Amino acid sequence: MTALVSLFRRLEGPQTVGRGPVFWGLFAIVLAVGIAYPLFSDGYTVGNTVYFFVWVFIALSLCLIWGYGGSLSFGQTAFFGIAGYGYGVLTLNFGSAYGFTLIAFVAAIVIAALFAVLLGYFMFFGRIAGVFLGIVTLAVTLMLERFMAQTAGPEWHIGSARLNGFNGMSAMPPLTIPWPGEPIVLFADVGLYYFVLGLLVFVYLALRILMNSSFGNVIVAIRENPERAEMLGYDIRKYQLITFVIGAALAGISGVLYTAWGQYITPSSMGMTAAALPLIWVAVGGRSDLTSTVVGTLVVLAAFQALTIYGSQYALVFMGVLLVLTVLIAPNGLVLGAMNWLGKLAARLTQRAG
Amino acid sequence: MSLLELRKLNKHFGGLHVTNSVDLTLQPGEIHCLIGPNGAGKSTLFRLILGEHHPGSGEILFAGENITSLKSFARIHRGLSVKFQVPGVFKGLSVRQNLEIALQSRHRGAELEAEIDRLLAFLGLGSEQAQTAGNLSHGQKQWLEIGMAISLKPRLLLLDEPTAGMSPEETHLTGEMVQRLNAEGMTVLAIEHDMTFVRQVAQRVTVLHLGQVFAQGSIDEIVADERVAAIYLGQAHA
Ligand SMILES: Nc1ncnc2c1ncn2[C@@H]1O[C@H](COP(=O)(O)OP(=O)(O)OP(=O)(O)O)[C@@H](O)[C@H]1O
Ligand SMILES: [Mg+2]
Numbered sequence: 001m002t003a004l005v006s007l008f009r010r011l012e013g014p015q016t017v018g019r020g021p022v023f024w025g026l027f028a029i030v031l032a033v034g035i036a037y038p039l040f041s042d043g044y045t046v047g048n049t050v051y052f053f054v055w056v057f058i059a060l061s062l063c064l065i066w067g068y069g070g071s072l073s074f075g076q077t078a079f080f081g082i083a084g085y086g087y088g089v090l091t092l093n094f095g096s097a098y099g100f101t102l103i104a105f106v107a108a109i110v111i112a113a114l115f116a117v118l119l120g121y122f123m124f125f126g127r128i129a130g131v132f133l134g135i136v137t138l139a140v141t142l143m144l145e146r147f148m149a150q151t152a153g154p155e156w157h158i159g160s161a162r163l164n165g166f167n168g169m170s171a172m173p174p175l176t177i178p179w180p181g182e183p184i185v186l187f188a189d190v191g192l193y194y195f196v197l198g199l200l201v202f203v204y205l206a207l208r209i210l211m212n213s214s215f216g217n218v219i220v221a222i223r224e225n226p227e228r229a230e231m232l233g234y235d236i237r238k239y240q241l242i243t244f245v246i247g248a249a250l251a252g253i254s255g256v257l258y259t260a261w262g263q264y265i266t267p268s269s270m271g272m273t274a275a276a277l278p279l280i281w282v283a284v285g286g287r288s289d290l291t292s293t294v295v296g297t298l299v300v301l302a303a304f305q306a307l308t309i310y311g312s313q314y315a316l317v318f319m320g321v322l323l324v325l326t327v328l329i330a331p332n333g334l335v336l337g338a339m340n341w342l343g344k345l346a347a348r349l350t351q352r353a354g
Numbered sequence: 355m356s357l358l359e360l361r362k363l364n365k366h367f368g369g370l371h372v373t374n375s376v377d378l379t380l381q382p383g384e385i386h387c388l389i390g391p392n393g394a395g396k397s398t399l400f401r402l403i404l405g406e407h408h409p410g411s412g413e414i415l416f417a418g419e420n421i422t423s424l425k426s427f428a429r430i431h432r433g434l435s436v437k438f439q440v441p442g443v444f445k446g447l448s449v450r451q452n453l454e455i456a457l458q459s460r461h462r463g464a465e466l467e468a469e470i471d472r473l474l475a476f477l478g479l480g481s482e483q484a485q486t487a488g489n490l491s492h493g494q495k496q497w498l499e500i501g502m503a504i505s506l507k508p509r510l511l512l513l514d515e516p517t518a519g520m521s522p523e524e525t526h527l528t529g530e531m532v533q534r535l536n537a538e539g540m541t542v543l544a545i546e547h548d549m550t551f552v553r554q555v556a557q558r559v560t561v562l563h564l565g566q567v568f569a570q571g572s573i574d575e576i577v578a579d580e581r582v583a584a585i586y587l588g589q590a591h592a
Contacts, residue, residue: 006463014451214458221455224444228499231404231442232456233430233506 011205013212015068015220017289017339022346034197043189047261050188052301053196054257059281059297060207060290061250067287068211069243070223071129074275075137076251078144081270083112083252084259085148088169092161096173096183101260105175109252116248117241124237124244129226141270148267168266175260188261196257200294203250207290210246219243280319284326286333296335355418357382357510357541358403363412365395365402365565372398373409374565380510385532385542387552389576390562391585396545397439399562400512404436405429417509435508439515439545441495443502445488449479452487452498456505469505477501478527492519496528504535511535513544517551529554549577561585 012019018027038046058076065073086108087101094100119140122128128136152165163169175186175195186192210216221229222236230236259265268274278297285296300322307315322334330337358380365373372395380386388396401407403414405426414422421429444452453470461469474480477497482490487498496516503511513532517525525548532555536542546552552559552573559576561569563585569576576582 014448214462217451217455217458220447221444224446225442227406227438228442228444228502229455230426231430231436231438232502233427233459235425235427 007209010209010212012208013216015211015216016208016291017336017343018291031201035194038190038193046190046193047188050193050196050261052298052305053193053200054254054261055278055281055301056200056254056294056297057203057257058251058254058278059285059293060203061247061254062278062282063287063290063293064207064211064219064250065243065247067282067289067293068216068219068223069240071240071244072131072134073137073244073247074134074279075139075141076247076278077270077275078137078141079112079116079248079251080255080258080274081141081144081148081265081267082115083108083255084265084269085163085169085255086111087256087259088172088265089158089161091172092169093159096176096185097178099176099178099183101173101176105256105260108256109249112252112255113245113249116245120241120244120248124240138275141275142272145267145270148270166267168264168268170264172259172263174263186260192261199253199257203253204290204294211290215239215242280323282333284322284334286330286336286339288332289336289339292333292336292339296333299335355382356380356415357417358543359413359415360399360403361413361415363399363402363414364410365398365407366410372565373402375412376562376565376567378560378567380541380543382509382541383536383539384557385536385544385555387556387559387573388543388545388562389547389549389552389559390568394562395565396562397514400436400514400545403429403512404434430506430508433509434512435503435506435510436512437496437499437503437514437516439518441492441499443487443490443495443498445486447487448483449485449487449490449498450474450483453501453505456502460505460507473501473505476531493521493524496520497531500528500531504540508540510541510543513542513546515545515547517546517548522550525551526554 037049058080061076061079062073065071087104090104090107091101094104123133123136148163149166151163152167154162156163156165161169174188175192177184177186184191186195211219218229218234218239221232221234222239226236255265255269258269281297281300282293284300285294286292300319304315304319307318326334356379358378360376360378363373363376364371376399388399390396398407402409405421405424409422413420416429416432416434419432421432424432444455447455450470453473454466457466457469457473474483477500479494479497479501482494487495490498496519500513500516516532517528520528529551532542532544542555544555556573559571559573560567561576561582568585569579569582
């Protein structure tokens, strides 16, 4: 019981912006709107919204590794792709009966995490850091993209699942929850929406607790000064590896959800553009804060899509302008900058009132 | 048994013989000062003791155990701790959080908060606790890092120029801090250029010159040693 209380106390802390009744009141309102939203919308639009939510997990993975941990990984898409393909291969082979898609969901994320254990071990214990870490991770994701792109021939299959080269895999079953009577199939509409929303809220809160725990303290300490952190007795490479693996699992969640959502996955999901986009969302939002990352990602994605209607060239220009503005106005992120400003304003107002 | 024993320690940086067959023994409970001109190899010796550099040859014994090939964090667990020459605080975090990170592996919950308060008081940083560490004055950063280093209740505290950037009053306060820690049983090895500080705290002094132990003795013996004066003067003329 006391353990539970101290766990919930960690929802707030120095590592996360937002505290007190005002913040959690807002959180509750946003959540309520999120829950009620499908009631006022049609299935197609709701399915589209799920698509936005899907990307938030990979953004959070970058927030964790880069924003909190200080290691810029340029290749979170590698884990996205591995988990996405993993889900495809597993479900195309074993189908969706008996809740197998849920097992595949977890297994695919575990595969991505195991890959991160291997890669992370070589990087962190081989003392690859800074810009080299970015280069290695980028190289890995581009290599995976190239590799998958040349698997068009019929000889490239795992069990009954053809890899299909550049065109990617498709027709894997959506997530399916076994249910007495009839299983619940989470097509890309209301059902999947609630599943992903629930997962998002859970992951967001869990990460808040993690980052405000003593583990989170060590992670930011390593970002601030790795030498000092080690000289406080922390085995920093172990902490970096664990963070990297958690990050890979988060990117993996995005990968599986994306694959289950659209029932396809292609090598380009691990390509250059795919790798660069999450960096922009996270940088614009505020890489060193979970809430800023979530809000920033959703806002930028929505704006990007709205602009795409007028032509994708405008959307890309917009992204570029946004990134430049961020670097100039609020290098720590536009959303984070705005939240800090609001926080100071609120503090000044309450001071004046009190 | 001695607490720290360096045996014939050698370290080269390319052609530079920066640590030249150094023998040094620290007795438990002493305050030992390491002095020497700029570039003598003092900080490098610390990095060897801490495992950030590895010696080309020689051995490092801590409380009788050969720690020469241990990783840095493992040496910290054995009871070593350090304040670096350039203060290594977590610049972007608050003073309080800096200390929390240092103390959290030994204390939790309400006890942790109480320990942080106690340490803030000891360091005289109570009113700075909410400050971002990067905004502290140089002297305050030194104190903060000393605070982080002693959080671990080390058996041997290594201080690399703890009073650099401090006023004479602050230097004196730091000396008192070191003496209080020593009275509680902490062994201290301090690199220092400020001779007033050395005179205040040192029970024994070792002079390092060109990577070699040049002289050793009480502060009075060292000050009286004309050869020591000569190497400092030689540097001043250079
Ligand atoms: N990582 C390194 N690579 C190459 N040379 C180094 C390295 N670290 C130190 N040196 C050189 O080794 C010599 C000793 O340096 P060290 O920092 O140990 O001196 P010091 O006695 O602490 O001097 P100071 O009093 O100025 O701090 C210097 O000539 C320095 O330039
Ligand atoms: Mg030095």
